[in-house]
Amino acid sequence: MRFDRRTLPSLLLAFCCIAIATPAFAEDTSTTAAPAIIPLPASLEMDAGRFHPGKTLHVAITGKLADRRAIAALANDVLREAWHRPVAAASAKGHADLRLVLAHDASANPESYTLRIARDGIVIRAPSDTGLFYGLQTLRQIATPGSDAKAGIPALHIADQPRFRYRGLMLDSARHMQPIAAIKQQLDLMARYKFNTFHWHLTDDQGWRIEIKRYPKLASVSSMRKETVIGNADDGATARDGIPYGGYYTQAQAREIVSYARARHIDVIPEIDMPGHMVAALAAYPELACTPGPFDVYTTWGVSDDILCPSPQTFAFVEGVLDEVMATFPSHYVHVGGDEAPTTRWKQSALAQDIIRREGLKDEHALQGWFLRRVESFVRAHGRSIIGWDEILEGGASPTATVMSWRGMQGGIDAVRLGHDVVMSPTSHVYLDYCQSKEKSEPPCIGNFLPLHKVYDFEPVPDGLTPEQATHILGGQGNLWTEYVKTTQDVQYMLFPRSFALAEVLWSPRQSRDWNGFLQRLPPQLAELDRLHVNYRRLDPQ
Ligand code: ACM
Numbered sequence: 001m002r003f004d005r006r007t008l009p010s011l012l013l014a015f016c017c018i019a020i021a022t023p024a025f026a027e028d029t030s031t032t033a034a035p036a037i038i039p040l041p042a043s044l045e046m047d048a049g050r051f052h053p054g055k056t057l058h059v060a061i062t063g064k065l066a067d068r069r070a071i072a073a074l075a076n077d078v079l080r081e082a083w084h085r086p087v088a089a090a091s092a093k094g095h096a097d098l099r100l101v102l103a104h105d106a107s108a109n110p111e112s113y114t115l116r117i118a119r120d121g122i123v124i125r126a127p128s129d130t131g132l133f134y135g136l137q138t139l140r141q142i143a144t145p146g147s148d149a150k151a152g153i154p155a156l157h158i159a160d161q162p163r164f165r166y167r168g169l170m171l172d173s174a175r176h177m178q179p180i181a182a183i184k185q186q187l188d189l190m191a192r193y194k195f196n197t198f199h200w201h202l203t204d205d206q207g208w209r210i211e212i213k214r215y216p217k218l219a220s221v222s223s224m225r226k227e228t229v230i231g232n233a234d235d236g237a238t239a240r241d242g243i244p245y246g247g248y249y250t251q252a253q254a255r256e257i258v259s260y261a262r263a264r265h266i267d268v269i270p271e272i273d274m275p276g277h278m279v280a281a282l283a284a285y286p287e288l289a290c291t292p293g294p295f296d297v298y299t300t301w302g303v304s305d306d307i308l309c310p311s312p313q314t315f316a317f318v319e320g321v322l323d324e325v326m327a328t329f330p331s332h333y334v335h336v337g338g339d340e341a342p343t344t345r346w347k348q349s350a351l352a353q354d355i356i357r358r359e360g361l362k363d364e365h366a367l368q369g370w371f372l373r374r375v376e377s378f379v380r381a382h383g384r385s386i387i388g389w390d391e392i393l394e395g396g397a398s399p400t401a402t403v404m405s406w407r408g409m410q411g412g413i414d415a416v417r418l419g420h421d422v423v424m425s426p427t428s429h430v431y432l433d434y435c436q437s438k439e440k441s442e443p444p445c446i447g448n449f450l451p452l453h454k455v456y457d458f459e460p461v462p463d464g465l466t467p468e469q470a471t472h473i474l475g476g477q478g479n480l481w482t483e484y485v486k487t488t489q490d491v492q493y494m495l496f497p498r499s500f501a502l503a504e505v506l507w508s509p510r511q512s513r514d515w516n517g518f519l520q521r522l523p524p525q526l527a528e529l530d531r532l533h534v535n536y537r538r539l540d541p542q
Contacts, residue, residue, distance in 0.1 A: 035142045035154065036521035038500050039194060039507035040514075042163075047155035049119045053083045054097055058090035063102025066129045070263060071100060074136050082143035098139075100132050101125040111196070112161035115139060117153055130265045134160070137192050144524060145531060164460065166423050166475030167506040168197035168269075169432075169499060171491070172482040174204035174280075175301070177247050182488040184260050186495070189534065191264035193503035198261055199269045199335060199477060202249075205279035205298035209248045210270070210328075214320045217284035222297060223248040225280075229300040232484065234447055240299055251328045258329055269387065270329045272321060273337030275308035275371055281317075282306055288314050290349035301483045305344040310371050311351055319378050326382050333402065334379050338372055339389035369395020376401055387423070390415065404477065406431075409462050416465060416472045425477040429458035430502060432494045433481040436537050443493055444484035452539070455501040456515055478502045489535045496536035500525055 034044055057079045065071055075098060076087045090096040098121065105127040113126035113135035124135035138160065143153050169190060171178065178186075187198060202210045208222035224246035231237030249257075254270075261268045278288070279298050286293030290309035298304065308314045326334060343364035346352035352367060361367050369392070376386045376398050387402040390411025397403065402421040405412030412422040427434075427448070434450035435442050460476040478499055485491055504518060519542065529536050 039504040041160040050152040052152035060090040060096035081145040109161040115158040164475030168477035170199035170479040172201040176482040221284035222280040225297040271335035276341030290345040338392040424460040430478040492535035
């Protein structure tokens with residue numbers, strides 16, 4: 001809770017009321033502790049009194065909602081889970097325990113909402129369905145599942161909106177796949193903590209995971225690796241398990257994820273990583289490489305010298321793949337990777353060197369820039385935009401490309417100065433495959449060290465930018481690479497509670513960041529994970 005100038009008078013009023021009220025009223029106002037909400041709302045003021053739910057909970061919805069049924073269903077779920085009482089629709093003018101009001105306001109942040117809890121009812125007001133959705137998520141953290149109906153919930157007023165418009169988590173389904181049900185559960189939890197972007201890493205050297213009908217061998221060949229390295233390859237492990245591993249998501253399944261996410265106000269950004277991290281595709285279509293192959297889907301981790309050759313066949317392949325990807329994923333952004341593409345093969349390739357000469361390019365990095373600018377024009381011709389890892393800057397990315405800064409913050413700073421939009425996603429603070437302690441007992445992780453408080457310390461807007469430049473930092477993203485994260489249990493262990501810390505970084509005002517306050521607000525969230533049978537890392541003793 002932020003004790004700002006507006007909070008103070010209402011607190012004084014609350015204390016004053018306690019002092020002069022009748023005993024029953026005094027009891028009614030005795031609890032004014034702020035509820036444990038993550039991410040912390042932009043403004044939260046406690047009021048006097050409490051709301052007590054009626055025997056039947058009446059919900060009224062007014063305004064022109066895009067999807068009234070979806071919001072009504074969520075409201076019903078939140079209320080029913082909280083108090084286990086029947087929920088019924090109320091008329092617009094009749095008494096309502098919960099009133100949801102959509103009031104269009106072109107000047108308001110579309111993700112904003114206000115939530116007022118008073119003795120006579122709860123009102124959530126927002127300029128869009130998304131705002132109502134987030135207001136209900138906040139209400140769920142106040143009226144927690146199985147709440148004490150007799151005690152009710154405290155009166156308060158929240159006025160909330162996100163600090164950043166891009167609040168993302170990336171999941172690598174290439175190194176290890178996750179069941180559709182597990183991804184849906186992750187989306188459910190992301191929505192509760194007001195994440196709005198799910199970046200889905202679908203292709204890599206070790207497996208291609210999305211069906212492309214025009215290139216069927218991506219499913220039959222590229223999706224399977226014959227075995228997997230045992231232990232931590234970064235520590236020198238070379239033994240293989242001898243067990244074939246693979247699978248892929250059909251386009252129908254991907255659409256199912258997209259619509260499940262959409263219903264939770266989350267965009268799904270697909271990533272087709274190119275020109276590097278493409279060995280799985282080369283195993284099926286070796287003619288796309290600069291050397292004859294053959295290639296096997298990678299069975300260990302790391303970076304391969306074998307990448308796409310910038311040939312006409314490759315562009316036909318990339319465009320064919322992206323056509324189907326864009327038809328499956330309606331997101332504004334298409335992620336085209338661009339990371340970790342060694343120039344070794346292009347240095348030795350007559351075809352690549354001819355293009356460098358013909359186009360007057362400086363070197364192979366500039367050739368990668370040329371390659372991705374060509375891919376970008378294709379994507380833009382379809383009304384979409386590209387996003388790529390910060391290496392895309394090295395070859396001269398087009399200014400309309402959005403840059404995801406992962407090798408620290410500098411790529412993002414450089415990109416913003418060049419006029420790009422940026423998503424900050426530095427290894428130092430948001431690589432969720434990093435270990436959460438230095439103990440040997442920690443489940444498999446890639447190495448390095450990223451404890452909870454370091455995520456909480458993440459600041460997406462670096463010092464030294466002008467206010468105008470800072471507006472190009474769209475937000476931030478946590479990345480969960482899955483070389484060593486094989487099971488749903490382990491995915492959850494890496495995500496929680498670190499993604500709660502990230503949620504607060506990306507949503508709450510910078511000045512309200514408070515590590516001790518965050519720690520105090522964590523236990524009810526962890527109890528909820530327990531109730532939902534979601535795994536997470538236990539907190540270290542403080
Ligand atoms: C990355 O971690 N290679 C983007």
